[in-house]
Amino acid sequence: MINITLPDQSIRQYEAGVTPLQVAGDISEGLARNVLAAKVNGKVVDAMRPITRDSELQLLTWSDTEGKATMWHSSAHLMAEAVEQLYPGVKFGIGPDIEQGFYYDIDFMDYEISSDDFPKIEKKMLELAREKQHYTRREVSKAEAVDYWKNKNDEYKLELINDLEDGEISFYESGTFTDLCRGPHLPNTGFIKAVKLTSLAGAYWRGDEKRKQLTRIYGITFPKKKELTEYLELLEEAKKRDHRKLGKELELFAFSQTVGAGLPLWLPKGAELRERLEQFLKKVQRKAGYKQVITPHIGNVNLYKTSGHYQKYGEDSFRPITTPQEGEEYFLKPMNCPHHCEIYKNSPHSYKDLPMRIAEFGTVYRYEQSGELHGLTRVRSFTQDDAHIFCTPDQVKDEFKGVMDIIMHIFKALDFKDFITQISLRDPEKPEKYIGDEENWQKAEQAIMEVAKEQNLNTIVEYGEAAFYGPKMDFMVRDALGRKWQLGTIQVDYNLPERFELEYIGSDNQKHRPVMIHRAPFGSMERFVAVLIEHCAGKFPLWLTPEQLIILPISEKYQKYAEKVLSFLENNDIRAQIDDRSEKTGRKIRDAELKRIPYMLIVGEKEEAEGTVSVRKQGEGDMGSLKLEAFAKNIQEEIDKMLEE
């Protein structure tokens, strides 16, 4: 007999070899019907896998992340089975579950395939699902595994097997499909009740663009039809928040084929909003001891040879600009740091001057491959809220902390709560990818880790994600569709000071190398505004929004009073307009609601007589009437509260 401990700490006794599914059946029949997989001593396994010793058991259902993952992983197999039956002879790469569903990379050989074929595959999948095919696990020897896939002529699976050890190889069979797979899987395909193939894409084998491109089919499945419908509705909702759609609707920015792909045009309202963000940050930075600088948009090729960027990226940049007579080469600046290094070099520095913090809203130009452009989040011309801090090695930690404070302040003012903090360190296996010496790298990496720990931030550490000149800490947020984008960044750099031979005189009257910290709390104005739009669904915080309120006179009889209200508000630094069209009030309200103007002030006979305004809040409706002065005061207080430190 063995003891099975359930999550509520209750203990049940069974014969050795009992399966999680049997335990579930003992608890309730309904539970047994919903068990997708099980966690035994912390490891996710098949619900049919026998338990042989005393164990802690957690039954996994659709409401568990691992339950969903198991469902989707099994769905990948189901799709592969359907595809193999419809397209005999295709070869399979990998087919994992992902955050939302699953995919399978398939070499379709000579078959032509497009998303038009999805309905056919989906139908086949549902057909096979209804057969309630069992997922059967089988341990195989390496020789047997190699044999099987050689027979099938599948070089991809053979390559995967090659990296595995004999004795740790297992097959999963379901229906006519056999896959090299660690598992776990559903008890049978019957759990899959709704199927949607979502997209088709090329994906390089093992992520290597030099290797063959396989066809990746993405899909998602559900245990109930209704859940699929809900998922699709949710997707539709998310699309409504898309910054590309809202940017157009709210007249914030635009693109023109004639100007060029990835070159955003900021429209008046967008420019105003961006300007306000910039002023906000400038003010914070002024308090934190930053000085603003301005540098040109191009730089001599020698600048980038000195910085090292030329050798690393010269070929992948916009082509150089040359002067007509002398043939000198200039590059559009892809970053601001080299220019700022030259500013540092403009005068000698004492340790007493440090840290020196110089900031610039610097517009940079980077050649991004055409397929990578994406709304405002990935563009070829963008403005970084850049600054560089030159300091002594002892000051690194404090400066790093100071930058973190700024970033946290900004996130608070804009109500960003769900962000991910990522620390990017070297790939220890590829030291040739980085410039700079070992000792400096270690120092930098350590400083970042320590500050993150002291700030009590929840961080993830990624090896191999560091910039080539130094380790960094990035702040990422998700867009409406769940894609991750990097916003703020702090990067320690021991390399550029070396390359530019930056110096300061220490208290010992000797020359020393300063440390450089690159930082951009927003990251870029373009990407930040994009993510901000999606986070607030176009309803910007009151302090930031281009039009804070609109005055709606009931008829032109009240135009004069409306103008009086307007000038009063303008005198109180409130951004307002009058809708003086000869439209009905209902129409004016509707238009203002759609433009997401936070407040509507309706003025008519009663308001004029009493010196009040009838207040309507966007999305919330009628708030009753208020004395004009009282309303203005309320607005001011609301804004102050958002910006307090």
Add this chain to the structure above:
RNA sequence: GCCGAUGUAGCUCAGUUGGCCAGAGCAGCUGAUUUGUAAUCAGCUGGCCGGGGGUUCGAAUCCCUCCAUCGGCUCCA
């Protein structure tokens, strides 16, 4: 750059198997209306059907090519 999809008025979309001067709603303009918490009415303007090339008596519809956009892959100083 690669794989797949898409591209019709400022915006959202119709345009049947290639066939009469390419349609609608919204926006815009003109006029009427003077309006009380999410769409007042009428008229008008507006399109080289993404660009170029081809097939055809005839192309928005078919083919080629380029460009842009969308979803991925790779990339992201």
